[in-house]
Amino acid sequence: xxxxxxxxxxxxxxxxxxxxxxxxxxxxxxxxxxxxxxxxxxxxxxxxxxxxxxxxxxxxxxxxxxxxxxxxxxxxxxxxxxxxxxxxxxxxxxxxxxxxxxxxxxxxxxxxxxxxxxxxxxxxxxxxxxxxxxxxxxxxxxxxxxxxxxxxxxxxxxxxxxxxxxxxxxxxxxxxxxxxxxxxxxxxxxxxxxxxxxxxxxxxxxxxxxxxxxxxxxxxxxxxxxxxxxxxxxxxxxxxxxxxxxxxxxxxxxxxxxxxxxxxxxxxxxxxxxxxxxxxxxxxxxxxxxxxxxxxxxxxxxxxxxxxxxxxxxxxxxxxxxxxxxxxxxxxxxxxxxxxxxxxxxxxxxxxxxxxxxxxxxxxxxxxxxxxxxxxxxxxxxxxxxxxxxxxxxxxxxxxxxxxxxxxxxxxxxxxxxxxx
Amino acid sequence: xxxxxxxxxxxxxxxxxxxxxxxxxxxxxxxxxxxxxxxxxxxxxxxxxxxxxxxxxxxxxxxxxxxxxxxxxxxxxxxxxxxxxxxxxxxxxxxxxxxxxxxxxxxxxxxxxxxxxxxxxxxxxxxxxxxxxxxxxxxxxxxxxxxxxxxxxxxxxxxxxxxxxxxxxxxxxxxxxxxxxxxxxxxxxxxxxxxxxxxxxxxxxxxxxxxxxxxxxxxxxxxxxxxxxxxxxxxxxxxxxxxxxxxxxxxxxxxxxxxxxxxxxxxxxxxxxxxxxxxxxxxxxxxxxxxxxxxxxxxxxxxxxxxxxxxxxxxxxxxxxxxxxxxxxxxxxxxxxxxxxxxxxxxxxxxxxxxxxxxxx
Numbered sequence: 124x125x126x127x128x129x130x131x132x133x134x135x136x137x138x139x140x141x142x143x144x145x146x147x148x149x150x151x152x153x154x155x156x157x158x159x160x161x162x163x164x165x166x167x168x169x170x171x172x173x174x175x176x177x178x179x180x181x182x183x184x185x186x187x188x189x190x191x192x193x194x195x196x197x198x199x200x201x202x203x204x205x206x207x208x209x210x211x212x213x214x215x216x217x218x219x220x221x222x223x224x225x226x227x228x229x230x231x232x233x234x235x236x237x238x239x240x241x242x243x244x245x246x247x248x249x250x251x252x253x254x255x256x257x258x259x260x261x262x263x264x265x266x267x268x269x270x271x272x273x274x275x276x277x278x279x280x281x282x283x284x285x286x287x288x289x290x291x292x293x294x295x296x297x298x299x300x301x302x303x304x305x306x307x308x309x310x311x312x313x314x315x316x317x318x319x320x321x322x323x324x325x326x327x328x329x330x331x332x333x334x335x336x337x338x339x340x341x342x343x344x345x346x347x348x349x350x351x352x353x354x355x356x357x358x359x360x361x362x363x364x365x366x367x368x369x370x371x372x373x374x375x376x377x378x379x380x381x382x383x384x385x386x387x388x389x390x391x392x393x394x395x396x397x398x399x400x401x402x403x404x405x406x407x408x409x410x411x412x413x414x415x416x417x418x419x420x421x422x423x424x425x426x427x428x429x430x431x432x433x434x435x436x437x438x439x440x441x442x443x444x445x446x447x448x449x450x451x452x453x454x455x456x457x458x459x460x461x462x463x464x465x466x467x468x469x470x471x472x473x474x475x476x477x478x479x480x481x482x483x484x485x486x487x488x489x490x491x492x493x494x495x496x497x498x499x500x501x502x503x504x505x506x507x508x509x510x511x512x513x514x515x516x517x518x519x520x521x522x523x524x525x526x527x528x529x530x531x532x533x534x535x536x537x538x539x540x541x542x543x544x
Numbered sequence: 545x546x547x548x549x550x551x552x553x554x555x556x557x558x559x560x561x562x563x564x565x566x567x568x569x570x571x572x573x574x575x576x577x578x579x580x581x582x583x584x585x586x587x588x589x590x591x592x593x594x595x596x597x598x599x600x601x602x603x604x605x606x607x608x609x610x611x612x613x614x615x616x617x618x619x620x621x622x623x624x625x626x627x628x629x630x631x632x633x634x635x636x637x638x639x640x641x642x643x644x645x646x647x648x649x650x651x652x653x654x655x656x657x658x659x660x661x662x663x664x665x666x667x668x669x670x671x672x673x674x675x676x677x678x679x680x681x682x683x684x685x686x687x688x689x690x691x692x693x694x695x696x697x698x699x700x701x702x703x704x705x706x707x708x709x710x711x712x713x714x715x716x717x718x719x720x721x722x723x724x725x726x727x728x729x730x731x732x733x734x735x736x737x738x739x740x741x742x743x744x745x746x747x748x749x750x751x752x753x754x755x756x757x758x759x760x761x762x763x764x765x766x767x768x769x770x771x772x773x774x775x776x777x778x779x780x781x782x783x784x785x786x787x788x789x790x791x792x793x794x795x796x797x798x799x800x801x802x803x804x805x806x807x808x809x810x811x812x813x814x815x816x817x818x819x820x821x822x823x824x825x826x827x828x829x830x831x832x833x834x835x836x837x838x839x840x841x842x843x844x845x846x847x848x849x850x851x852x853x854x855x856x857x858x859x860x861x862x863x864x865x866x867x868x869x870x871x872x873x874x875x876x877x878x879x880x881x882x883x884x885x886x887x888x889x890x891x892x893x894x895x896x897x898x899x900x901x902x903x904x905x
Contacts, residue, residue, distance in 0.1 A: 444634035446621040447599055448648035449699065455622070458647070462638045 173522070180516035183292035186284075189231050190218040194288045207281050212265040215284070216258065219246070223253055239283035245272040295516035300324075320500070320517075327496040330414055330486075331479035335426075337419040338475050339468065342426035346467070349427070350434035368424040376485045379417040383408040383489065409491025417485045422478055426471040433467030469536045477525050497521060548612065551577035551735055552598065552703060557607035559593050559759075567593050569759040571607070575737065580729050582738045582746040585756030586782070591739050594756075595705050598737065600624050612702065622651075627696030627704040631711055633688045635680040641667070641691050642676035648699040666694040669728060686717045693725065703735045710745065722748050743783050747771065755779050771829075776816065777902040780827040787833070787871050789826040790904065793817050800896055806867050811842050811896035816903045823904035830860075830874040832898040841893035847871060849888045859884065865892060 131139040187194065192214035200207040222228040228250055235242035248271045252258055258267055269276045286304065297303055297310060301318040305311040312318070345364065349357050367375055382388045390404045399405060407413060437460065445455030483498040490499070497517060504514040552575035559568040568590040575581050583591035596602040598609060600621030608615050616624055627648075635644050645663040654662070667673050670690035680688055689709060696704050706725075710718045726749045729736050740746055746753045747767040755762045755770065755778075763770060763779045774780035777788070789810065795802035801814040803826055812826045834841070847865035858874050861884055865871040873892070875884070884890075 438632060438634060440630045440632060440634040441636060443599075443601055443621070444628065444630055444636070445647070446601075447624075447626060447628040447705075448651070448695065449622050449625070450647070450651045451622055452620075454651055459636055 173519075176515040176518055179512045180295050180519055181291045181293065182512060183287065183294070184290040186231065186234055186287040187290045189222055189227065190215065190284070192218050193284065197285055197288065200285070203282065204278075206265075206269075206276065206278055209263055209265045211281070212263075212268055216260075216264045216268065219249060220253055223250060235283060235287070238287055239280055241274055242280060242283065245274045245280070248272050249275075295513045296520065298513060299517045299520050320497075323495070323497045323500050326493075327480055327498075330411065330418070330494075330496060331476050331482075333415060334418045334422060334479045335472050335476045337415065338423050338426040339472060341419070342423055342430055342471065343464075343468075345423075346427045346430035346434055349431045350437070351439065364424055364427050367420070372421065372484055375421055376417055376488050379413070379420070379485075379489055380408060383413055383416065408489050409494070411490075411494045413489035413491065414486045414494035414496075417489050418479060418482060421485060422475045425474045425478060429470035429474065430464065430467040433464055433470075437463050465536070469532065473529070473532055476528065480525060480528075481521060547577040549576045550574045550610070551579075551612055552737070553610040554594070554598075555608045555610060557594075557597065557604045557609060559590070559597060559602065560605045566605075566759055568597075568604075571759075571761065573754060573761060573764070575735060577735055578733045580726070580736045580738065580749060580751045582740060582750040582753045583756055584740060584743060584746040584753050584782075587741060589756040590759040591754075591756045592707060595707055595737060595739050598703075599626055599628050599705055625699075625701050627699065627701035629689075629692045629696045629704065629706040629709040631708045633680075633692040633709075635688055635691055635695070637680050639680075640676065641672070641678050641680070641683070644680065644691060645695050645698050648695065652699060662698055666698040669697070669732075670694045670724070685713055686721060689713065689721060690724070693728065697728070697732070697734065701734070703737060706736065706738045708740050709738075710740075710742075718745070719748075725749060747783075755782060757782070773815075774827065774900065774902070777825045777827060777905050780900065780902060781905075785830050785872060785874075787828045787830060788905070789828075789866065789868070791824060791826065793820055793822045793824055793901065796820055801901055803901060808845075808866050810866070810899065812899040812901040813897050815900045817901050824901045825903065825905045826899050826901050828894060828899045830872045833871075833873055833892050833894040835873065835875065836891050837893035842896045843899065844891065844893040846889055847892050849884060849886050849890060852884050852886060863890075863892065 133139055133142045193211060194214075196210040196214035197207065200211055219228060219231070222231055228246065232243045232246040235246065249268065252267075252271055258264065274280055286308070294304060299320055301313045301321045302310050303313060345360070349360055349364070351357075352360065380387075384390070385404045385406060385408075387408075389407065390399070393399045394401050394404065407416070441459050441463070442455050445459040446452065450458065480496075481498050482496060483502060486494055486496045487499050487502070490496070498521070501514045501517050501521070504510045504517070552573075554571045554573040557568055557571040558566055560566050571590075571594065573594075583594060585591045593602060597604050600616070600619065604617060608617055610616065611624070611626075636647065639647065642663055645666055646659050649659045649662060663676070664673070667675065670693055672687060672690055672694065675683070675687070675691075680691065683691065689712075692709065693706075696706075709725075710721050713721060722745055725736075729749075738746075738749065747770075750767060752764060752766055753770050754764045757778050763775050765773075770779065771784055774783060780786050781788075789803065789805055791803040791805040791810075793801050793814070794804045794809065796814055796817065796819065799813065801812055801817060803810050803812050803824060810826065812824075817824045837844070845865055847863035849861055850864050850869055851862040853860040853862075856877065858876050861873040861875060862869070863871040863873060871892075
């Protein structure tokens with residue numbers, strides 16, 4: 124009752140709220156139409172591919188679709204200590220026969236072989252029997268299949284088929300962490316000498332961390348100079364910072380290759396000044412050193428620019444105030460100037476770290492064996508092994524890692540403290 | 545108690561930034577202990593440079609600055625023990641009011657209890673008790689300004705420098721802060737060197753004012769003398785309002801001279817003219833010229849009113865007098881106000897002692 128009496132009306136009797144909504148509706152539609160292209164673009168180029176990547180990484184429907192009758196029958200297979208009942212054998216036989224007609228039986232053999240070594244042999248035997256019409260459908264299929272090869276009488280192989288039943292799998296993610304699902308369904312680690320991915324993950328984190336650290340220690344003084352020098356010098360310095368930024372990434376990486384190789388400019392210089400012997404030139408490329416040097420240089424502007432934009436806003440009178448109040452130049456810097464640059468440090472470090480963690484071209488060209496990152500491994504699976512689902516899984520793990528770092532950063536510093544300029 | 549009349553001493557100080565132009569020329573200035581001295585001048589006159597040299601942020605190109613008898617040119621700013629209030633306050637935005645005030649004490653390794661006591665005292669001095677936990681951004685301009693003053697005073701410096709501290713405040717707040725700073729100065733007796741380009745600020749607050757122009761001190765004297773007895777035409781122009789007549793001295797004796805203008809002659813007080821034939825600019829304060837004077841005055845003329853502007857407490861009248869239509873009169877707003885109308889003729893008179901014949905412009 125009271126709210127009705129309080130309702131404010133416009134002069135022509137329409138409630139104010141309704142009138143306001145009507146007036147703003149047009150603006151809202153206009154605003155939406157303006158951002159719609161971008162929204163569409165984002166959906167097509169960002170959200171959809173990530174969704175697709177995720178689907179690929181967990182998709183395991185191939186066997187599920189190939190053996191529908193088998194899996195239907197397996198629902199009745201209760202005692203997993205014993206071989207499956209006749210229905211399962213019959214279902215598998217019928218499914219397989221259909222695959223043979225469609226000439227897709229080879230794929231199944233390969234897929235099952237991945238699950239359990241030796242599968243390919245026994246499916247091929249079964250194929251031959253079917254081709255020769257040796258299987259009599261009127262009597263027990265179970266006995267006939269079991270006779271084809273002794274592995275068909277091994278329960279492990281049937282369990283392997285059963286494991287492929289779910290349409291989705293985490294196997295690719297486990298593989299990315301050097302783990303797998305053992306035949307008893309538990310998660311196990313791969314042998315120590317085959318744990319390559321974990322080393323790569325750790326190396327990626329390590330390189331990204333140190334590249335961030337180096338960029339910070341080099342970028343901070345540069346940004347400070349940029350912010351405090353008189354205009355004519357700071358413009359020149361700014362161009363020095365930005366010029367490599369405008370140069371192609373590939374060109375910059377290639378120039379580092381020219382500089383760092385054993386017969387390269389840097390080594391020549393070291394030999395010339397007598398730092399190292401001519402027959403003892405250090406390897407500065409195709410290892411971590413190369414990756415560190417090239418990536419730090421390439422990512423430096425991403426550290427300098429946010430720092431610069433924050434430092435530019437800090438009034439020089441604050442440092443003067445700090446000094447006039449009795450702080451030594453160091454105290455004035457540490458207590459006054461430095462805390463005010465934290466938003467820029469946060470933004471710069473986060474930017475460099477996130478870029479470094481997914482870096483690809485530079486480590487691929489100068490990293491050699493010990494300087495490559497996880498992204499190079501992803502590319503390897505994309506291009507060479509064509510295991511796209513594994514590449515997708517690792518890509519998503521990388522993305523999750525970045526999001527976790529972002530979350531931790533938000534907890535520690537607060538994202539609203541980031542300042543990119 | 546004996547106060548050192550040369551507590552701060554600029555001794556033949558020159559300053560050049562580019563090696564071509566002298567920003568400060570041969571500055572000789574003594575500041576007494578406990579004095580409130582203002583450096584007043586237009587922008588670019590060298591006043592802020594002087595302050596920065598005293599604070600230690602700029603080094604003199606030549607000459608020495610002495611603080612209490614010691615040469616300080618080679619002492620870095622943080623060891624000079626000089627408090628400073630900056631133009632934009634320069635409060636540390638990431639620290640609370642308490643931390644801002646505690647900063648100079650903490651770097652001096654003062655005990656925690658002592659810090660609390662001093663911060664408390666300083667804040668109550670600027671009537672901001674209870675604001676300890678606020679951040680500077682949560683304060684109004686005037687409050688920030690007061691925190692800046694408190695911070696410059698909290699460590700009991702011998703000298704406090706203020707670089708146009710009221711520049712960013714609105715007019716009313718600026719006026720009340722002027723009195724507040726003046727009272728703080730009177731109650732604690734600290735030496736204050738104040739820089740401003742606002743003459744009314746300088747006149748209300750200072751014991752003495754040094755008027756800067758072109759890198760030089762034009763006049764150093766107390767506010768009254770500066771206003772009443774400017775020694776040259778720059779000071780006369782810069783401080784307060786001014787009617788000027790340009791002419792040539794035709795007759796001179798000890799305390800009077802006759803100045804020939806374009807088409808008439810006036811009597812004036814010879815300040816910087818010595819002999820006949822010299823060019824001069826005669827300066828007369830608007831309030832020293834009276835309408836229809838009852839007393840006998842030695843300059844009496846008739847002028848025509850060109851414009852009447854009502855200012856509340858007074859009325860400004862622009863006259864066409866002695867061939868110039870820029871002659872300004874200030875008529876106080878009293879009940880016996882005259883009817884002033886445009887194009888009316890009125891009689892104006894002033895004493896020759898108030899018409900100061902200065903150097904020609």
